[in-house]
Amino acid sequence: MTALRKACRNCTTSKRKCVVQLPKCTRCAQKGLGCTYDLEPLKAPTRPPLDKDSSGYCIMKTFKSPASSIDPAICRPGNEGTLEFVRLGYLSVPGLVRAGKPAVFVHPKLQLHDSYNHFAALGEAGKGGLSYESFKSLIEINVKTVPVREALTALQALLVYLATFLFSSSQVDQSRAENYLNVLSEWTQNLLESARARMPQHQSPWQEWLFGESVRRAIILSNMLSLLLYSFRYGYCSRWLFLESLPFDRRAGLWMAESPQAWIAAARVRTGEEVGERLNSLHEFAESCDGSDPDFGGDMFLALLTLGHNGARRNHERRPGGN
Template sequence: MAILRKACRNCTASKRKCVVQLPKCTRCAQRGLECTYDLEPLNAPAVHPGTLPKMSFNPSVCDTPGYCMMKTIRFRSPSIDPAICGPGHPDSFEVLRLGYKPVPELVKAGHPAIFVHPKLQIHCHNHLAALVEFGSVSYESFRRLIQLDLRAVPIKETLTALQALLVYLATFISSVNEVEKKKYLNILSDWTQVLLESAQANMPQDQSSWQAWLFGESVRRTIIMSYGLAMTLSSFNYGYCTGWLFLESLPFDRRAGLWTAESPQAWIAATGVRTGEEVGERLISYHKFAVNLDGSNFDFRGDTFLALLAFSHNGR
């Protein structure tokens, strides 16, 4: 059996420990190196680094079934059979209801949503705020959104555009035909790739420690939820999901209470330190987060994102 890489190419070549995070691992970030991850076996031929792995959300690429999170999720309606995740089964859309559809209402009320924090300062066009302001998710506003050239806008607008796209797709995607569905999933793939590639290089400057953390965590959560949406749709169509290995490698800050804090003071207090600079980032991969849950540490302090990831991976 081939052993998959658990480090970036630079750390693998140097035989150094790789602290996995995106868009660069700790060692590459400190040395100003380009950082490339992949999921090829260790005996795969090396390629020239410099580009991030291209993500594929094409649900027709299902020759290698991945782990289906919807087969194990138990946080569900009593009417849903937990043993079934066949094509077309409504299990797959339970994650949409839990994760995506409450976002506009929470943001409108000024509360942190699963991957959107209303206290992140956006000084450019906020596509998600526009959605919330109009009070409804319309197909016409969605069509206007997807005409956006994401590579020509500021990084924070890129973030809010992808967040709005996720909410729109969670609302509309089950009702469109297969041709349109494939088209929209390709847009989701492209936009997620743009955010993944540009977040580090275009990190907003002159931010407070809290705002810098909010931006980084918003990017990380949005990318994870983008994968989650694509995999949910795949499980609905085919009964299993692809891309699970890459999803499990994605990092986020699992410290409970930080995301739900609605002021810098509460954010600092949640970690028990004295200043914002001391909070920093403590990232963990989705895989390590899930396997380290032993049943005794399920206090997520109201953070739905952490709870949903735990339930999706472990089924409890």
């Protein structure tokens, strides 16, 4: 028998014990709170149900208020905010990297001299390189046997390909790309499990941090892409809890640094060894944002995650002095 989450959403968020009862748990009844149970399996399905009335939590729901007749936990299918997230979060990456600038999940200063760089090959080809033939060539690699830095660049390239095709106006491109979502899942899981054990040796502190943060961002944006697709197609997404638990370094300015000296200065320390890693989950990061730094020093990754999680309205309401 499948195990279900035995806690309401409020108690889960507050990390409090939930005494389950209907229509409200004990804690919500005492505090006069709305009480919603997400009775989905602990191991969420890889594909969402097509039933729009099913309850669930969607990280994209805050882009636009849903109709009053729809459960607020369900996105409106076809939400244009999803397309904007794809455009800024994935499709802008090749151009930024070609210009030598840090992009959402690819940093041009990460040294990959001992590995084949699949993302660089995509970038050099330009828009014309985003063909189904080059896409098929990419997915033929075995990420379990290549160096970990090559596996990282392969996942980065795959993210751009899939974002391009999954949200294309061509039904053929969409259908073809959707058949390879399992490859995206396998490559992401491989990187998640093996990156630390296969960490390149003898790197400078800056390069070590860049590699770790590149891996973390690629893993988050991989899970986000599947979630965006499902919310856009069906108005439902099932992997929100796992996505919110994923960590990254939230310190604004570190990712945008283009030299070791700028990176150290952004961390406000004296040496690279002192920078280290300060990781927060997506949930912890978004809940702590007060709207006082809406662009996060130009780091689009942090800005997009905040908007996707909290929505523009909530950030404005939490800003000191906001109306």
